[in-house]
Amino acid sequence: MNFDDTPQEAEFRATARAWIGANAPKQYEDELRKSSLGRTQLKNANILEVAKAWQKKKADAGWACLHWPKEYGGRGSSPIERVIWQQEEGPFGKLSHMFIIGHGMCGPTMMAFAREEHKRAYLPPLASGEKVWCQLFSEPAGGSDVAGLRTRAEKDGDEWVINGQKIWTSGAHYSDYGILLTRTDPTVPKHKGLTMFFLDMKSPGVEVRPIKQASGASDFNEVYFTNVRIPDHQRLGEVGDGWNVSLTTLMNERMSIGAGVSTGFPELFEYCSSLMLDDGPAIEDRAVRAKLANWAVKASGLRYTSMRAISALSKGERPGPENSIGKLVAGSMIQDVATYALDLQGAAGVVSGPEDAEVAGRFQAMLLRAPGTRVEGGTDEIMRNIIAERVLGLPGDIRVDKDVPFNKIPTKGRG
Amino acid sequence: MNFDFSDDQKQLRDQARKFLTEKCSPKAVRIVLDGKAPYDKALWKGLAEMGFLGVAIPEEFGGAGAGHLELCVIAEEMGRANAPVPFSSTVYLAAEALLIAGSDAQKKKWLPAIASGEAIGTLALFEGKGNPSPKNVKVTAANGMLNGVKKPVADGAIADFAVVAARTGSSGRENDISLFLVDLKDAGVEVKSLTNLDPTRGQAEISFKDCKAEPLGAAGDGWSILTQVLDRAAVLCAFEQVGGADRALEMGRDYALDRIAFGRQIGSFQAIKHMLADMYVSATLARSNSYYGAWALSTNAAELPEAAAAARISATQAFQHCAKNNIQVHGGMGFTWEFDCHMYYRRANAMALGLGSLTYWEDQLIDRMRKKNAA
Numbered sequence: 061m062n063f064d065d066t067p068q069e070a071e072f073r074a075t076a077r078a079w080i081g082a083n084a085p086k087q088y089e090d091e092l093r094k095s096s097l098g099r100t101q102l103k104n105a106n107i108l109e110v111a112k113a114w115q116k117k118k119a120d121a122g123w124a125c126l127h128w129p130k131e132y133g134g135r136g137s138s139p140i141e142r143v144i145w146q147q148e149e150g151p152f153g154k155l156s157h158m159f160i161i162g163h164g165m166c167g168p169t170m171m172a173f174a175r176e177e178h179k180r181a182y183l184p185p186l187a188s189g190e191k192v193w194c195q196l197f198s199e200p201a202g203g204s205d206v207a208g209l210r211t212r213a214e215k216d217g218d219e220w221v222i223n224g225q226k227i228w229t230s231g232a233h234y235s236d237y238g239i240l241l242t243r244t245d246p247t248v249p250k251h252k253g254l255t256m257f258f259l260d261m262k263s264p265g266v267e268v269r270p271i272k273q274a275s276g277a278s279d280f281n282e283v284y285f286t287n288v289r290i291p292d293h294q295r296l297g298e299v300g301d302g303w304n305v306s307l308t309t310l311m312n313e314r315m316s317i318g319a320g321v322s323t324g325f326p327e328l329f330e331y332c333s334s335l336m337l338d339d340g341p342a343i344e345d346r347a348v349r350a351k352l353a354n355w356a357v358k359a360s361g362l363r364y365t366s367m368r369a370i371s372a373l374s375k376g377e378r379p380g381p382e383n384s385i386g387k388l389v390a391g392s393m394i395q396d397v398a399t400y401a402l403d404l405q406g407a408a409g410v411v412s413g414p415e416d417a418e419v420a421g422r423f424q425a426m427l428l429r430a431p432g433t434r435v436e437g438g439t440d441e442i443m444r445n446i447i448a449e450r451v452l453g454l455p456g457d458i459r460v461d462k463d464v465p466f467n468k469i470p471t472k473g474r475g
Numbered sequence: 476m477n478f479d480f481s482d483d484q485k486q487l488r489d490q491a492r493k494f495l496t497e498k499c500s501p502k503a504v505r506i507v508l509d510g511k512a513p514y515d516k517a518l519w520k521g522l523a524e525m526g527f528l529g530v531a532i533p534e535e536f537g538g539a540g541a542g543h544l545e546l547c548v549i550a551e552e553m554g555r556a557n558a559p560v561p562f563s564s565t566v567y568l569a570a571e572a573l574l575i576a577g578s579d580a581q582k583k584k585w586l587p588a589i590a591s592g593e594a595i596g597t598l599a600l601f602e603g604k605g606n607p608s609p610k611n612v613k614v615t616a617a618n619g620m621l622n623g624v625k626k627p628v629a630d631g632a633i634a635d636f637a638v639v640a641a642r643t644g645s646s647g648r649e650n651d652i653s654l655f656l657v658d659l660k661d662a663g664v665e666v667k668s669l670t671n672l673d674p675t676r677g678q679a680e681i682s683f684k685d686c687k688a689e690p691l692g693a694a695g696d697g698w699s700i701l702t703q704v705l706d707r708a709a710v711l712c713a714f715e716q717v718g719g720a721d722r723a724l725e726m727g728r729d730y731a732l733d734r735i736a737f738g739r740q741i742g743s744f745q746a747i748k749h750m751l752a753d754m755y756v757s758a759t760l761a762r763s764n765s766y767y768g769a770w771a772l773s774t775n776a777a778e779l780p781e782a783a784a785a786a787r788i789s790a791t792q793a794f795q796h797c798a799k800n801n802i803q804v805h806g807g808m809g810f811t812w813e814f815d816c817h818m819y820y821r822r823a824n825a826m827a828l829g830l831g832s833l834t835y836w837e838d839q840l841i842d843r844m845r846k847k848n849a850a
Contacts, residue, residue, distance in 0.1 A: 061477065061478060061479065061480060061481070061544055061766070061769065061770050061773065062476070062477050062478070062770070062774075063476050063478060063770070064476065064477070065476065069476075140476075329844065329848075333845065333848065343841065343845060349837055349838060349841045350834070350837050352837075352841055353784075353788055353836075353837035353838075353840045353841055354788070354792075354837075356785065356840060356841075356844065357760070357764055357785045357788045357789040357792070357840070358760060358789075360763075360764055360767065360785050360789075361759070361760025361761065361763050361764045361785075361789055362760065362763075363763075364478070364763035364764060364766055364767045365759060365760065365763040367476065367478040367763070367767075368478055368479060368763060368766065370476050370478070371476050371477050371478040371479045372479070374476050374477065375477070375479075385755075385756045385759055385760075388756065389756060389760070441745070441749070443752075444745075444748065444749040444752035444753070445745070445748060445749075445752075447752040447755055447756070448742075448748035448749065448751055448752045449748070451752075451755060452724075452728050452748075452751055452752070452755060453728070453732075454728065454731060454732065454742040454743070454747075454748050454751065455732075455739075455740055455742055455743040456743075457743070457745065458739075458743065
C-alpha cells in the first residue's frame with residue numbers, strides 16, 4: 061500500500077508539471093485557488109475568454125482531453141494519466157468548468173454514436189475549446205424522470221423537425237452545439253420512443269433564455285425549439301434507441317460531476333482557525349470542534365475513496381461504484397458547512413454580501429449554489445436509488461408507466 | 476499510486492473470513508453472550524494456530540512477522556464475525572505496547588506467549604468516568620508497588636497480564652505517568668468481572684494493593700507511549716468496526732430482500748433502499764479513512780496521529796449507524812434476542828467507548844490538524 065507513482069507515472073507527472081509551470085496563466089492562480097463552489101469568477105477578466113485561451117494552448121501542445129484518441133483532438137492517455145494531469149493542473153483546472161459538459165458527456169456520446177466524418181469534424185474543435193457544447197436532456201416534465209420528456213422530433217424528408225422546450229441546460233447561452241434527446245414516437249412506452257441528435261445551436265428556431273438562479277447567477281437556461289430542422293445524418297444511434305444512447309451520456313455525467321466535487325471543508329477549517337468568538341478562538345470551542353471533526357472525516361473519507369478509485373485505475377481496473385458517493389455526500393455537506401459558517405458570524409452572516417466581506421461572501425455563494433449540486437446530474441434521491449439498486453442489489457422502484465404508451469400516461473397529479 | 480491491499484493481503488483476508496465463518500458462527504458467539512463461557516477458548520486456540528494472533532509480531536519474538544497491513548485485514552474479519560475473544564485487548568493494546576516500549580526481556584517473555592495463544596493481555600488505563608487524560612490517572616506506583624483501582628479493563632477477568640498506567644509524579648503534567656507490566660496472578664491483584672453492554676467481550680475492575688510492578692518503558696514516558704498505543708489500536712479497531720458495519724449492512728440488505736410486506740419485498744420501498752444506501756455510504760467513508768490509517772500505521776508515517784483519529788471517528792460512526800439501522804430494517808424482529816442484530820448493536824456501541832469516546836477523538840483530530848496546518 062502506497063501513494064507512489066510508478067516510474068512511467070512519475071515521468072508523465074514531471075512532463076505535465078513542467079509544461080503547466082511554463083504555460084499556465086499564472087496571473088489568475090491565486091484568484092482561482094480561492095474560488096470555491098458558487099464562486100468561480102475573475103475580477104478583471106472574462107473567465108470564458110481566459111478559459112478558452114488556456115484550453116487552446118493545451119490543445120496545441122497535446123494536453124487537451126487527455127483520454128480521447130489523438131485523431132479526435134485528444135492525447136490517447138490512460139485514465140491514470142488523466143488523473144495525474146488533473147492533480148498537476150490544480151486550480152487552473154477550474155477554468156475547464158465550462159467545457160465539462162462537452163468534454164465529459166457530449167464528446168463521449170459523439171464518439172460512441174456519430175458518423176466517422178462527424179467525429180473528425182466536430183470533436184477536435186470541441187477538445188480545443190474553440191467550440192462549446194451543451195446537453196439538451198432535462199425538461200419541465202422530465203428531470204429525474206428523463207425519459208418523460210416531450211420535445212417532439214418529426215421526420216420530414218431527410219430532416220427532422222423539432223418542437224418543444226428544454227430546461228436546466230448548462231452553458232446553452234455560450235454553446236455552439238448541443239446533443240438533443242427527443243421523442244419520435246409517443247405511441248410506445250416512454251423509453252422506447254426516444255431518439256438522439258446533435259445540432260448547431262445557431263439553427264433557426266432555437267431560442268435560449270437564461271434562468272436566473274437563487275444565487276443571482278445564470279449558469280443554466282431554458283431552450284425553446286420552434287420548427288428547428290436537423291438533418292438525419294446528425295442522428296446519434298437508431299431511431300427509437302435514444303434512451304440507450306443517453307445512458308452513455310448520463311454515465312459519463314455522473315463520473316465527471318462526482319470527480320471534482322468540493323465539500324467546503326478546507327474553507328471552513330481555515331475560517332474557524334482564525335475566527336474569534338465571544339469566548340475565545342472558534343477552533344478551541346468544544347461545539348465547533350465536534351462539528352469540524354465530523355466534517356473532517358467526511359472530507360477525508362471522500363478524498364481516500366477517490367484515491368482508492370485512482371489506484372484501481374492505475375492497475376487498469378475500472379473504479380467500483382464507491383465513486384458514486386462523492387456527489388451525494390459532498391452536496392449536502394457543502395450546504396451544511398456554508399450554513400454553519402454563516403451561523404458562526406451571528407447576525408452579521410446575513411448582511412455581509414460578497415462585496416462587503418470576503419469570508420461571508422464565500423460562504424453565502426456556497427450556500428446559494430449548494431442546492432444545485434444536490435440536484436444536477438441526478439438528485440440525492442436518484443443517487444441513493446443507484447447505490448441501492450446497482451451496488452446493493454435491491455429491487456428497482458415500481459414504475460407504473462413502464463408498459464404504458466407515452467401518450468396514455470397521466471400528465472397531472474390532480475384534476 | 477497503489478492505495479489498496481496487495482493480492483496476498485486480500486488472500487489472507489479471504490482465509491480469515493473462511494476460517495471465522497466456520498469457527499465463529501453467531502451460534503458460537505451466543506455461548507459467550509449467554510454467559511456460558513467467558514470467551515471462546517477453542518476459537519482463540521484456532522486463531523493462534525492460524526498465526527493470526529502473532530501476525531504483526533516479529534519472527535524473533537515468535538510471531539509471523541508479516542506486518543500491520545496483514546493485521547488490519549484480519550481485524551476486519553474479527554469485526555465482521557463479531558468474534559467473542561480478547562483479540563483487541565491482547566493484540567492491539569498489550570502487544571503493541573510491548574512492541575513500542577518493551578525491553579528485550581519483556582518482549583521475549585510475553586510476545587511469543589501472545590502469538591501462541593498462551594497469554595491474554597490487556598491495557599489498564601481507565602478509572603471510572605472520563606476520557607484518556609493524565610489527570611484521570613489516580614493509580615500510583617511508588618517503590619515498585621502499584622496501588623489503586625482500574626475500571627473498566629477490557630477482558631480484565633481473563634487476562635494473564637496487564638499494561639497499567641500509573642502516576643509516578645506530581646507535576647501535573649504528562650510526564651507524571653509511567654507504564655508498568657503486571658502479572659495478574661501476582662499477589663496484591665484483585666479482579667472482579669463487571670456486567671457490561673457487550674457481554675461477548677468482558678470488562679473487569681482490577682484493584683492493586685501493594686502489587687509488584689515492572690516498569691514498561693522509561694519512567695515518565697507513559698503518556699507518550701500510551702498515545703502511540705491508542706493511535707495504533709484506533710486504526711486496528713477501525714478495521715474491526717468497518718468489518719462489523721459491513722456485516723450489519725449485509726444483514727439489513729439480505730432481510731430487505733427476503734421480507735415481504737404490503738405485497739412487496741421491503742427492499743423495494745424507497746425509505747428502506749435509501750436507509751441502506753446511507754449505510755453503504757458511511758461504511759465506505761469509514762473504509763477509506765481506515766485504509767489511510769493502515770497506510771500510516773504500516774509505514775509509521777508522521778501522519779499516523781491524524782489518520783488514526785479520522786479512522787477512529789469515521790469507523791465508530793459507521794458501525795453505530797449501520798448496526799442501528801440494521802435493526803430498523805428488521806423491524807420488530809430486529810430487537811428480539813433471537814435475531815443477531817443486537818449483537819452487532821452492542822458491539823458497535825461498546826467499541827465506540829473502548830478507546831475513549833468520540834469527544835476525545837474529535838479533540839485529538841482537531842488538535843492534530845491544527846498542528847499540521849501550523850507546521
